[in-house]
Amino acid sequence: MDRPLEPRDQSLSTSGARARRAVWSRQLRLWQLVLPATLFLVVYFVVPLGMLFYFSVRAPGVSGVTLVHFRKLLTDTFFLQTLGLSVRLSLEVTAVALVLGFPLAYLYTRLGPVWRLAILFVTLLPLLTSAVVRSFAWIVILGKHGLINTVFIGTGLTDGPVKLLFTLDGVRIALAQVQLPFMLLPLINAMEQLDPSLEHAAVSLGASQARAFFKVTVPLSAPGVVAGAILSFALTISAFITPVMVGGGSFNVMPTLIYQSAIVTLDWSTASTTALILLVVALAVVWGGMTLGRRFRYGPGSA
Amino acid sequence: MPAGRLGGRVGHVTFWVAIWTLALGGLLYLLLPTLIIVVASFTAGEYITFPPQGLSLRWFTRLMALAEVRVSAWRSLIVATAATAVAVVLGVAAAFPLVRGRFAGREALNAFLMSPLILPSLVYGLAALMFVSAIGLPLSVPVLVLSHVAIIVPYVIRTTAASLALLDPHLEEAARSLGANAWKTFLRVILPNLLPGIATGAAFAFISSFDNLTVSLFLAGPRVETLPIRLFAMINFDFDPAAAAISAVLVLITFAVVLLAHWAVGLTRVIRL
Amino acid sequence: MPTRRISRREVLVGGTAVALAAAVPGRAAAQAKELVANTYGGGWEAGHRAAIAQPLEKRGIKVTLVSMLAAELVARTKASAGGRPPVDVALVDDGPFLLAVKEGVFQQLPMDRIPNARRVYAKYRAKEPFGVPIGASQIGIAYNARTLKTRPESWADLWKPEYKGHIGLSTPASTLGTVTLLSFARLRGGHEGNVEPGFEAVKSLLPSVSSIQAVPANLRTLLERGEINIAPMWHHDTTIVKMKGTGVEFVLPKEGGIAGLAWLAITKGANTDLALEYLNQGLEPDSQKLMAGAPSYIGPVIEGIEVAPELRGIVPATPADLERLKTLDWPKINEQRAEWIARWNREIKV
Known part of the structure; x- marks a missing residue:
């Protein structure tokens, strides 16, 4: 049980040319199932973005295609720092959501229906208030005279108010809260699909509960972790309202830079170049996460 | 061994x-x-505060x-329902391959299908409006629904794919070898x-569509105001406490839906037995 | 049954009336008159509904008000080039207005068809005929009189030690923040062509600043909660906060306020005839008076509008008020605004 799960065996256990042909024809049909979503997104997502991204290779006074906007942004330290901050912030938020979400999901699978219902309901709550309304709650919680500071000062933990609102920490807290549902539900699904007797077996064979948890449950829930992490990462890196409302104007992330150029100054060349760079970098991270996660797919050879 | 067993028990408790x-x-x-917003929505005062200045239902009356x-x-409900239905069909189908x-290129495609979530939705809102205007499509509810589908389909793909990755392929093989056809196996x-x-x-x-402001801000026609747009108008220049009351109502409705779903699922289990 | 007969007769009479109305050409067209305009939501929406939409509806013009901020509206209008514009009449403030004119999304106005435009204060008139001002705001200092004992009198008072830790600012990504930056620049001898002293002033103020906001609406929530107690703000926003009994007061600094104008413009592809009526209605004295009161508190742009006694000196209305009000060179600002925003992003951190 200690060894990591093997990647799924590439050849199916069936043998013979006929079986292989059957598998091959099933693959062909499978392949076609991805077409509707892909075609839809090509027409309704890629083509529109192509129209916008056209601005990123055009400049006034230049005929034809130019990379001047890319060169300008990619040699700008402030831009690169902001890009780095966005990626780091999204990874951190995803990690916080994972650390808090995993125990909750684990407990969910071991509790009765009333608890489960309560957890499910509470999980949906953050998604029910619009980000702008929610920012009011964060002002109440994180503010100078907010709940956290009242508790901290009241218990003598700190002398004066801790600055949380309009700091990067405040944004981390607010973002991780709203990402938690996107982490939690895929985790619950993954753990529900696991066979609880696996962990019991490990414990009865002498492993401690913690060891069984880390060596059996954690690796086997990997597909849920990957799904939750990808959703949470993608949603954090594109989040605009929470960084603006809870972060104030003290720092920038990629979406606020995009807003400034796309909406405030109507500089669509800079806006679309920024968006394209963000997309490529974030997709690379997502792709990396997926490749990592694929190593843990259900593998009959490893059971 | 008693010490070890005791240590094990301590470890168990600590865990x-x-x-x-x-x-x-x-x-x-x-x-x-959410609790803070719900409590604050019962304020008797003129503006949103926490703790509330007295308790009343005035903002709910308003x-x-x-x-x-x-x-x-109501419009948001219709748009979100329609968009979710389309997204589920497209997303579940795409998850299998x-x-x-x-x-x-499967990995590349997999990553590509996540891009609507990665791109700040204002970028997509702008782009989609340029596209729709260029091909001369008038802004209407169906156009709005399709643009919502584009940004919500990744959720369905990702969560379905995660479940599928955990599904034991032997289950299907067993069903097929027992004579079930492809459809029966699937269903x-x-x-x-x-x-x-x-x-x-x-x-x-559903929730992402119901809560979407940015894409709707660009693609909703003048007479197609959705709830987030209305909320934005209520908060943007003056934080109307009725906006917090909307959240409280949504919380109540969701509570009812969760209970109902639980009851319905419980019921189907009873029937199946 | 008698009741049934009466109702049938009513239907007949009603039907005839409708048929007659349809036969008269002007009336029939009036049924289909429809116009879309944006407002900013909140008090602006209520003000525009009462002062412009309702009088027009009495004349048979149906007005749909959509809620959209100026910058978003201009971006949306630019993106829908080739299709229908999002609104017929656009409500935009100075910066976005000029940006939109430059992008060529607004129509040139036949001023002779907006008779009320003659009433507009000369100081407020557009240099090029692409819009009419609909309301004036001035930026001054909002402060909470309950928590702060000293009333600020001048922009320079912000640097006083008693305000340390109480100050809120806006980034130049908003009109409010851009105007704040310029008012600081002017304080230290700068102007639209030289904003350097403004940045220096902001930097020297930073130790006193509690928070910097990209969204001006946040400043109001923060004032209401006492997270900040003093901030450069628009007079109408401050008045809305004050009227809720929060203890927040508006001070016009002794250097005078700086004006920000809200403009009405007509998009290309709009229903021009109806849109012109909307613009003209907005400049009617009755409409201007309505918008100058609760809940919008927007300064009138024509002479002769009386504001309520408690709003005198706060809502700029009289020629004397205008005398003290400074206007900004927005074309020059727009040329550099992207640069200022970028510079602020890099240099100003709390």
Whole structure:
């Protein structure tokens, strides 16, 4: 049980040319199932973005295609720092959501229906208030005279108010809260699909509960972790309202830079170049996460 | 060995204390902001405060008088339902080849299908409006629904794919070898196992569409105001406490839906037995 | 049954009336008159509904008000080039207005068809005929009189030690923040062509600043909660906060306020005839008076509008008020605004 799960065996256990042909024809049909979503997104997502991204290779006074906007942004330290901050912030938020979400999901699978219902309901709550309304709650919680500071000062933990609102920490807290549902539900699904007797077996064979948890449950829930992490990462890196409302104007992330150029100054060349760079970098991270996660797919050879 | 066993028991207790502490902390964390908004919505004062200045239902009364809130909420419900239905069909279908298929560029396609979530939605809103205007499509509810589909389909794909990755392929093989045809295998064996994943994706998709402001801000026609747009108008220049009351009502409705879903699922289990 | 007969007769009479109305050409067209305009939501929406939409509806023009901020509206209008514009009449403030004119999304106005435009204060008139001002705001200092004992009198008072830790600012990504930056620049001898002293002033103020906001609406929530107690703000926003009984007061600094104008413009592809009526209605004295009161508190742009006694000196209305009000060179600002925003992003951190 200690060894990591093997990647799924590439050849199916069936043998013979006929079986292989059957598998091959099933693959062909499978392949076609991805077409509707892909075609839809090509027409309704890629083509529109192509129209916008056209601005990123055009400049006034230049005929034809130019990379001047890319060169300008990619040699700008402030831009690169902001890009780095966005990626780091999204990874951190995803990690916080994972650390808090995993125990909750684990407990969910071991509790009765009333608890489960309560957890499910509470999980949906953050998604029910619009980000702008929610920012009011964060002002109440994180503010100078907010709940956290009242508790901290009241218990003598700190002398004066801790600055949380309009700091990067405040944004981390607010973002991780709203990402938690996107982490939690895929985790619950993954753990529900696991066979609880696996962990019991490990414990009865002498492993401690913690060891069984880390060596059996954690690796086997990997597909849920990957799904939750990808959703949470993608949603954090594109989040605009929470960084603006809870972060104030003290720092920038990629979406606020995009807003400034796309909406405030109507500089669509800079806006679309920024968006394209963000997309490529974030997709690379997502792709990396997926490749990592694929190593843990259900593998009959490893059971 | 008694010392070791005692150590094991201490470890056991420590483990569960850690799990419970993190889990309860997580629950409080999820709950707190909404709780504050709901409590604040009962304020008797003129503006939104916490703790509220006296308790009253005045902002709920005001909410009921705001006809445009009702109209826009109803419209958002229709848009989100339609968009979710389309996204589930497209997303579930796409998840199968993305997990089971073996074709060139599958990983790239997998990542590509996540891009609507990665791009700040204002970028997509702008782009989609340029596209729709260029091909001369008038802004209408169907156009709005399709643009929502584009940004919510990744949720369904991702959660379904995660469930599918955990599904034991032997299950299907067993069903097939017992003589079930492809459809029967899908309906009786695969689908029930994927249902939680699909339902999760659908819930995320629905809520994201229902809550979407940016794309709607660009693609809603003048007489197609959605609830987030109305909320924005209520908060943007003056934080109307009725906006907090809307959140409280949504919380109540969701509570009812969760209970109902639980009851319905319980019922189907009873019937199946 | 008698009741049934009466109702049938009513239907007949009604039907005839409708048929007659349809036969008269002007009336029939009036039924289909429809116009879309944006407002900013909140008090602006209520003000525009009462002062412009309702009088027009009495004349048979149906007005749909959509809620959209100026910058978003201009971006949306630019993106829908080739299709229908999002609104017929656009409500935009100075910066976005000029940006939109430059992008060529607004029509040139036949001023002779907006008779009320003659009433507009000369100081407020557009240099090029692409819009009419509909309301004036002035930026001054909002402060909470309950928590702060000293009333600020001048922009320079912000640097006083008693305000340390109480100050809120806006980034130049908002009109409010851009105007704040310029008012600081002017304080230290700068102007639209030289904003350097403004940045220096902001930097020297930073130790006193509690928070910097990209969204001006946040400043109001923060004032209401006492997270900040003093901030440069628009007079109408401050008045809305004050009227809720929060203890927040508006001070016009002794250097005078700086004006920000809200403009009405007509998009290309709009229903021009109806849109012109909307613009003209907005400049009617009755409409201007309505918008100058609760809940919008927007300064009138024509002479002769009386504001309520408690709003005198706060809502700029009289020629004397205008005398003290400074206007900004927005074309020059727009040329450099992207640069200022970028510079602020890099240099100003709390």
